[in-house]
Amino acid sequence: MYSVFSASTVAVGSQFVRSQPGRASRMEIQKISTKTDYEVIIIGAGAAGLAAARSLQDAGREVLVLEARDRIGGRIYTDYSFAFHPIERGAEYIQGENVITWKGIKQYGLKTLPVFEDIKHAFTYFNGKYLSVKQLYKDSKLQALDFLVSRDSELFELAEQWVKAGKPDTTAAKLLAANNVRFSPESYRLVDNSFSSEYAASLQQLGVYGLLEANYEGDGDRSFRVKKGYSHLLKLFANDLNIRHSTPISKIIWNSDRVQLQTDKNETFTAKKVIITVPLALLQSNAIVFEPVLPPEKRAAINGLGIAHVTKLILKFDKPFWSKETELILTTLDTQMWWRSGWGRKKEAPVLTAYTGATNAINFSKMGRDAAIDAGLRDLEKIFKIPLKRRLTDALFIDFRTDPYSQMAYSYVPVGGTGLRKKLAQPVDNILFFAGEATNVNRPSTVHGAIGSGLRVAREVLGIKSSMVN
Template structure:
């Protein structure tokens, strides 16, 4: 959840290494109808902001076109719901060694540790809440180490080394006669649904082993002031045009012309496209001429995963003080306390749900999802809770018109599609976003690295260096 070797951000931003040249800053000629700049970036999410900042640091004229009225894309922090930030989208720094830390340290941002699995994670199984230390009492529950140095991980590696065909994870488990009780199977399924936003029968085993996150580290963290605060630092000083959805990109080797929903036209020499995969799948932007077949194959071949978040606020805490998170076989799948380790923690719980569970909650809509979440908590904790609920949010990223997905996954026979999606087209169109990252998809740091990679590809083109 790497196409490029991870290095420190400061080194990655040393773009003057390209033949000792930088691009000349152009003065944008701006009117309501037409704008010209050297480079356009479509999307002000993590990938787009990283690309734009890298280009601007190289003294390029950059305009960022953002469909929303805010930055961040699938990063969205609510500062009003509780006494502390609450994340609607991406929430964690996934690892102690990831590139995001370079920005965290640069901007001197405080972080909080998250997910102490060994002391504070629970599972709801056999109609009981069990702390991690008791999971071994349930036959098969050790399978929750799936794809994390477990025997199954080794089995998949051996399968691939033997040159056997790609199969779904569900089929792989059946072929190896790995069987669990229905409840344990749901727990295993749910532990993966959130990580990959897909069901076991949708995930190809080759793709799972391609997405390694090698070297990222095992610890999780939150940003004290929220993820949006970090991205606001990226956005500072950038020329971002908000509420500007793109409808058409006309391109050739000599440049691009981008049209918006408001009939504005932007022209540039090159463009970095960071649209979510689902928007590319749905042809929300028309490419003239159409994209090459290899690019279209990658777009249609990769999976666009579904995640929902249900965030419930109560009158006061009623859960065990030692509980930080809880995995369940229910449709709400995985609960956690977003205010964990905060001195001003509000009585809030988040249910993070992927794949089939997200489909179920999404079909219920806001009110139905809230009612289902309350029923599940009452079942798990054996407490009446409806009267104690004071506020709620339901976030369905598949229903968001400018996302239509959470993050991507690789289906059976999908290995290589991420690399195809990332490839530039005619030294004019450059692609970034979590779906283009070979080994760190579905993460903010993967999106950041992809934006830097796309910007560096653009900066290294002969056409660019000739300016």
């Protein structure tokens, strides 16, 4: 396809225009019709895209949202048919009692279900034994327990000391080694699984400076589910927005005056400004071609951040075989963490979810659905020491890595990556804008972080200066 920035004749609809070489030249894009030319176009109808669209439309801007899937939500996707209550295929929790998501919850009068409220409902599978975390703390002087992922983890204390001393960035694993923190293989796996299931990246991948960059300050410590499902919240949020589904963008032709978007069906849209909210992995894989290419500093930010992977195994059984006290199980197995998918509901389906990140998630992805389900069942049989295959009635295998419109779960900051989120978030020529969890410096890898980035980018498009950190 000819570039509008080359000295060539370019076909735009049924019109032909002449363009001059060079990035600074004016791009002459002809309006195809009033239905395809907009003030602002947003690519992606996930949490970030919808937040930006809602904010801009409420400010009186003409906005079109282009979504590749046949639904809204992106990596938020509630299943309403697997069980008699909602099951989250994607993002599951509101992570914090003070986060911006609550504005929507309160606005629409939605109910939530608290989760992970009491440590007595948390269990571990460690050294071949199934124990409550409380019992493990009581019976053991295990050093690893102080390093499990939490805001009070000693790993973060070591990281703060490391950074304060001005030492060069390194991985979390090397940080532990440098401080003579030694674990048995089983203990290391417990700690690594706790971080891998939280960040979708392992201790060998996570950069020390990046761990501290995302501080989630003021978010709160409690977690909740949306009772009617996350998708229900987004459906209400998206009401009356102009959204076009099944419209993946394959090419963005731009300069400082205007943007032309091309789909894989040879449709064309034009806009004065474009907001790009697609997952980081799509930018890294060049799923969308930019013409001209993005500036070097933007490409460096895109390629310098890490893409993290998650799989979810959602297994439904004939009846519960776990105790009423069991809500969460942190393991040293390949299925790193299990939880009850309907915890807190008055009527609960017998469903367990395994949440697996980092290398283990990639391994499950490579196995494929059936083998991954079998592996998950074997892990549960180890934990509970009972045969389960005949008791399984249905199963879902969620693999974000193989989803063509995600290709990842969420982002992380590797060694040397501090500051790249901020650079990724910066507009290009005041015409290309970027949002999504990967652009949120303080609250990445969360739904509320994605929402915050959408609100931030809407302010940028509107030209509103704000000291608010997204």
